[in-house]
Amino acid sequence: MSEKKIPYKIYLEENEMPTQWYNVRADMKNKPAPLLNPATLKPMTAEELGHVFCDELVKQELDDTNPYIDIPQEIRDFYRMYRPSPLVRAYCLEKKLGTPAKIYYKFEGNNTSGSHKLNSAIAQAYYAKKQGLKGVTTETGAGQWGTALSMACAYFDLDCKVYMVKVSYEQKPFRREVMRTYGASVTPSPSETTEVGRKILAEHPGTTGSLGCAISEAVEAATTREGYRYVLGSVLNQVLLHQSVIGLETKAALEKYDITPDIIIGCAGGGSNLGGLISPFMGEKLRGEKDYQFIAVEPASCPSLTRGRYAYDFCDTGRVCPLAKMYTLGSGFIPSANHAGGLRYHGMSSTLSQLYDDGLMEARSVEQTSVFEAAEQFARIEGILPAPESSHAIRVAIDEALKCKETGEEKTIVFGLTGTGYFDMVAYEKFNNGEMTDYIPTDEELAVGFAGLPKVE
């Protein structure tokens, strides 16, 4: 039997793009734990969530039963501007490594925001517009999410207020200017513009901020303004749902050539790209149709899955958000300065946390220097300059391919290449100068974060 020659890039036709998102929760026996009201410790109702989030997004957040949810035509039109994204066969990397493994990556960096985050940004902006809102607020760390949301809001003519972690605001002026070019207003966080910001500044004068602080400020900015809601770029169920477009396209592309992956790998910050990539494959595993090995990769400096606790925790520093049950290092945990800014969140998606706790997914932590070694190797041989976040997945994909070289196994490895690294050249500079360090927290340091977990039965 002759095999079809697999091209370097498998592109779907536009009419082969998914018309529905896949909701993996529908196939999970153990559902992710509900968000809790921090005051009553009761599950958040749709009405309570509706004060913070758009109504349609609340519905998606709480939907544990419908496996497929239609992607509105307006969102599909926008997706068509930069999707379908290619599934690339890493022939060059395979040859360089001398591995019998077959390596594929789904490349999500082909849009101005430079990452997969646009897949959810456009959906969230659409539902805000449909609800007749004036605008949305959000936080951004390294800036990828803020950029994506600015683009989406510009498209639907919505106001966009971004609270940007102060250290990034100062160190990543270009990201900031991209957001402003798309019409967003960008405020360094913590700021004097919110009550919670003023409180944090009073307690920690001179702080350069954190994602947790910026979330608190963005939520306050939304809930104290008429016609505004808060939107979040990761962690939430709804975001994983939107990102399932990555996995659905990947699956359709693989099926065109009768390829079945053995291992699927993704980097994990809040879990949205990984959750989106693996969802349709995980669905098959949950339904007992097929088996795959799934690997979440996180930085050793912020190891929520590999060293965290599975517990209810605050999602933000100001403790204004609902409690989520997740693998967490504690909302007070401050990771050391890490160049993969998008992976520094203290917690992890509730959906992925449950799948991990049920033994359906593995996790690995990797050190920064070895991540950048993989990034550089990849850039030189595959041409794409990867984002530091994405390079965590590259690291483990290369490690697995090298294992195959030793055993002679011809495994098929698929990983998510979530974005490009053009705005991360300060990190690359550190690596090139041999000045990159990695700080791995001690057990004692992690214990401080765990001590701050709320007591929930």
Ligand SMILES: *Cc1c(COP(=O)(O)O)cnc(C)c1O
């Ligand atoms: C934000 C980001 C991530 C991590 O976020 P997830 O929600 O875990 O996917 C990974 N890669 C890039 C390029 C990002 O911008």
